[in-house]
Amino acid sequence: MRRLSSALFLLGLGLLIAAIFQTMEFGSVAPIAGQAINTVAAEQVGAANFVTAVVLAYRGFDTLLELTILFTAATAGGLVLGKPRAGASRDPDSGFILRAGADLFFPLLLVVGLYIILHGHLTPGGGFQGGVILASAFFIPILARPGTSMNHRRVSLIEGFAGAGFILIGLLAMLGGKEFLSPLLDQGELGALLSAGSLPLLYIAVGLKVGSELAGLLAQLSETEATD
């Protein structure tokens, strides 16, 4: 009976989505809001990457709330998993190739992650993508040596400071009588590293926050035993 109702639900959902797809023509959609943003973003925000302009300038407040969702997920993950027992058995270290590879990749991933975060307003990339790369830089050594554990206190300290930094940048703009998250710095020259107002600062905060949260969450998952 439950199977039948589930199958009926899927059939209805499929028909609904197919009906929606019928009305959408591929490749000929006129982007109304996007067109407007594409024409004015270079002057209004000063970021060469318009996606960054949307993420941090036009939807900066939404991005703050999305970071809150990620923070909630990471906190809840830590709450659900709890601390591993003191004498819990860990997997032995992996082979030489994985250990050497992890050591080799750690600085490379760190540099690539930071580069992508810092150039988020100029090239495809930004705090979210670079943050994930930073998280993998800190997580791959744990995969290679499951015995070592991450310093969770330090990770949550970075996370807290990054999150507070994002809000602080927004509040500092309010001190000057402007709106929340309005740019603090000058727009600068389009395409220069130091440009686009406070967008690079915001993306550094986003990158550190995303990186520390994901790394902490993944490390916590790997430290937990499946069975007691």
Add this chain to the structure above:
Amino acid sequence: MTMDTGLILYTAAFGLILIGSAGIVLSTHLVRIIFGIALLEAGANLLLLLATYRAGSAAPIIVEGRIPAVMADPVPQALVLTAIVIGVGILALALSLALRVQRAYGTLDLREVRQRLEQDIAGEAGIDLPSSSDAPQAVMTRQEGQA
């Protein structure tokens, strides 16, 4: 050419959404349900990008002062960008909850988990399981109480 590409891409988004939903409603294994959520998410992200695709548009980025003639809509790209990262966080949270279920009940099959859960609740409350032979009487007394 573009018509065919569009059909293939729409079919992919349609398939991902449908397979993900099927995994969520039809499967009883917790990890498969979580994978269904991940597939559904991928389909939704793909759909969001396809819905605003413009033929022949370049990435909305100014490189060395050159502004492309036709630029893609940056709004859905920004939405999907954050959705992907949040999806990873949600996936990790769901997996840690599944880990907890596995630790508490020793199984990831939702039917068994539900059975164990009902037993535990009934045991804590000191009543028999609703499916036991005493069930009709229990229903009777409840109706009498309401009347």
